Amino acid sequence: MMTVSSRSFWGGMSQAFLWALLLSVGVIVVYPLLWMALGGFKSNSQIFEQPFALPLQWSFANYLSAWRGVQGYMVSSLLITAVSTVTTVFISAWAAFGLTRTPMPAKPLVTAIVLGGMMLSPTVALVPLVRMLQSLGLYDTHWALIILYTAFRVPFTTFLIRAYMLDLPRDLDEAAMMDGASPGQIFRRIILPLCRPIIMSCIVLHILFAWNEYLFAMIFTNNPSVQTLPVGLTSMMSKQGTDFAQVFAAMTISALPIVIIFFLTQRYFIRGLTEGIGK
């Protein structure tokens, strides 16, 4: 809307002001991240003496030793993120199909139950979940996080896929049904392929969530071989908190994959949000 004619003096001034504003906000956002990444190259003494300077030498030594420190956590994070993405998306797609394309009884009630889960927060469930997972023998296993990430994300993911399925034309599956296709075949051959865009956004959103989750990961895992990156970082911090350069490198390593994924999949991600905030 700021389409001030830039020919006029004041218009030019306000354009310049707005650009300066955008730029300074950009610097505030980017500089700390850059500082973190550069800190990973510095020596510990340089971090203390010249916090603003560029690294004296570009050595990857800190990054290499940080990588050795976090790779175990990285494996757990990858595993838990990948498996919970698959389970969440499949369970949600089935649910959305059931809610939009089958003669299920009590549909409004079932819809309310599944989508209502979006309003319930992990914090409130924390205390009972500890006992529950202990009695199920899942405490301190990858499965604990996989199950919880799935359970707490199914409502939202179902919501997104359901909204998309509701807008798909019904003629296609009606025609397929006339030809004698079963609901399962309609789901696999027609609806699922048509839902590919929204499923892509759901995958991206779930990856962002699972890769970064901290509360559950901290409470329900104890063994370093099970812990994910966010938890691993904090325990690394408490163990070698004085080796700042290495902690900076480890932080950068754990942030980098998700930033890359965001830039590569921005399009899907934004589409997911657009769907999510209603039409």
Add this chain to the structure above:
Amino acid sequence: MAAISQIIQNGSVAGAAAPRRAAPRRRRWPEPGRLASRILALRWIALALIIVGWFVYYPIIDNFLVSTTNQDIFTGEVMHVGLENYRRLADDPVVLTALWNNTAYALLSILFQVFGAFCLASIVEGLRSSRWRNFWRAVYFVPSAISTTVTGLLFYFIYQPNIGILDGLLTGLGLEQWSRIWLGDESTAIYAIIAMSQWQGFGYSTLLFTIAIQKIPRELYDAARMDGAGPLRQLWNITFPLTREMTGMMIIVTITGAFQVFNEVMVMTGGGPNNSSQVLGTWLYQQGFIQNDMGYAAAIASVVFAVTMLAASAQLWFTRRRRVQA
């Protein structure tokens, strides 16, 4: 990220209740009377119902039961104490501090992440080049994609007196007298954490606002310009009223998120110094998992539940009112 995903989650609740386009609903299957096929259709939803019911709904109910008990740490004996834990809440000064800190979190987040982000989004959307629009949106969003553990640790370092860049920056600007041990000072710790949160979260809400602004028909702006309305007038008379739903929703989502804050406080101060930066989430953790007082922790969780439910019903009320108006 927990807070962010919560925003994504809650942000969509309004969408869930939003009126769908009124397409005539036809019955899906021609012969719906067959009871067996209708029951069989439940298999599509069964897994979702089981996992959500078991791990999301049941624990919430169980939480209330736990909150009326106290467990002896040594004997493991469970005693029913009625509302005793809730009475303790009222006498606990840290609960009061935590409530205030959560409220400050909510208020400042509304200021920066709702109104600040709205202004920023309208500036970004005002740019003529779509390449630059996408560029700024993406750049501002980056911190939101990163885990709160990383950003929390990063700002923990930034606030440090010796290696941190904040004090160095203040010194460079000749404002040395402002510098302090940000996270070690009872009067600034929580605000330093809140500031980090704004840095991390505003790009996300800016993105949501740009999406909302894009949905406003261009003709409205053209017409306003013909009537001689300047950019600020257009902002106030068109953009603001037409994104009001989004703004209202974001306020509620921000409040919900602010009462669930945990990660950033845990990483940056752990609630210290002297409990000055405790929020409900970290106090719950401290009581339940450090002091092993699960009953009391469950009572704190009930407070979080009450506030988030209040916000959720406000959200439903908000969307329902919108439906009536439409």
